[in-house]
Amino acid sequence: MQRVSRRLQPHRIVSDQPATTDTEQSAASPVLAIGVEEDQNHLFSHGMIVVSVWEHFSNIFGVNYLSSQSVLQRFNLWISKASKKIRVSRLVGLVPSVISWEIWLSRNQARFEGRAMSASKIISKVAQWLHDIACTILGEDRNSLADSITLQLINIPKAECHLPRNHSIVTWLKPLRGFLKLNVDGSSRGNPGLSGGRGVCRDHHGNLIFAFHRNYGLTLNTIAEAQAMLNGITSYSKLGLRSIIVESDSLTIAKAAADRYDFVPWNIWYKIGTIREFRRSLNLSFSHIFREGNSVADALTRLASEGNPNNFFVSKYALPVKVQGALLLDQAGLRNLQCT
Structure with missing residues (x-):
């Protein structure tokens, strides 16, 4: 019965550690008790550590932050702000994917390797990702003043940016119902x-x-x-x-x-x-x-x-x-x- 119940709850993931509300998780303390299911909205959107991460980048990119948003709602909001016409807005559509990936890695490192999970570490990792992506897809000679200020806020010096390479967005799409x-x-x-x-x-x-x-x-x-x-x-x-x-x-x-x-x-x-x-x-x-x-x-x-x-x-x-x-x-x- 427990196994069937889990299969009917796709929004939950299994974790072995108890949830914590500290802004930095001790490497020695457990995060979930064995057998407890961790809600993905808590892990990726509502936990105190990840709230600090989302607030940080929401302020930089000017995306409205609402603490009550689910993971899907937050993704959709950020993606809706993305635009191919405005250079830094291209980067906006990728931010939630990068943040979620680093949250997942940090959570697993805390759980399986005993490393402390903190907002500052995740922010630093995300900023590095955005630095590398921005220097690939944004050309420094075509950035507006607002773009340049935004890039500086995530520590991307103009001198390090080069002309864009060919790039495209690739997403795995769910099949239609019945397939x-x-x-x-x-x-x-x-x-x-x-x-x-x-x-x-x-x-x-x-x-x-x-x-x-x-x-x-x-x-x-x-x-x-x-x-x-x-x-x-x-x-x-x-x-x-x-x-x-x-x-x-x-x-x-x-x-x-x-x-x-x-x-x-x-x-x-x-x-x-x-x-x-x-x-x-x-x-x-x-x-x-x-x-x-x-x-x-x-x-x-x-x-x-x-x-x-x-x-x-x-x-x-x-x-x-x-x-x-x-x-x-x-x-x-x-x-x-x-x-x-």
């Missing part, structure tokens, strides 16, 4: 080298249906990508469901599976052929996603390629902590920056 989405990834260390693949299947709320990672031994990257897709679709077919969207960060594999290539390399021909056969019994669609939007799959692929045992997960609480974090940020609509 599931399967994200797959494969990798090979050395190409050929020690290889692995993984996949994660989620519903229209972003909730986990299943995830897996497997070792493939010594092989090529393309073979690992194709095998990961085949493993994921095979696992999905056993659920008795029919409609699924399959995303891969390998453009070659995504196009080959969708039958958009006349020629398929011989070393993945059988795997691609088997994947296409599933289209006779399943409502399958295939698409390409950039690696920045495939972060959950990428995290599990590293486990597989590093020689960890094969595993299959049906509960998000069984996933490694870093993978849980990536899953949670996808659910919150994390916007990722891709630079080329």
